[in-house]
Amino acid sequence: MQTISLAEAKSHLSEILNRVEAGEEVVITRHGQPVARVSPFEKPVKALAIDRLAAFRARMPHWQKSSAELLREMREEEL
Numbered sequence: 001m002q003t004i005s006l007a008e009a010k011s012h013l014s015e016i017l018n019r020v021e022a023g024e025e026v027v028i029t030r031h032g033q034p035v036a037r038v039s040p041f042e043k044p045v046k047a048l049a050i051d052r053l054a055a056f057r058a059r060m061p062h063w064q065k066s067s068a069e070l071l072r073e074m075r076e077e078e079l
Contacts, residue, residue: 001024001025001026001027002019002024002025002026002027003026003027003028003029003034004016004026004027004028004029005028005029005030006028006029006030006035009026009028016038017038020038020039020040021040023040024040025037025038025039025040026038026039
């Protein structure tokens with residue numbers, strides 16, 4: 001974890017954000033005392049699960065039909 005002063009953070013914000021995006025945490029100090037920690041943003045678990053479910057459903061085109069439609073098609077195939 002890198003520690004930098006507020007003045008340094010102001011003048012090098014883009015570089016700091018690049019490091020944070022790469023997974024580093026940065027502590028910002030004012031007069032030698034820690035005042036903030038900048039860390040990578042993590043998507044909430046729920047959002048990740050919803051994204052995975054949407055991707056799964058997109059790969060399953062037959063699931064875009066209702067169960068009634070699927071049942072009707074199955075019955076027609078048996079005839």
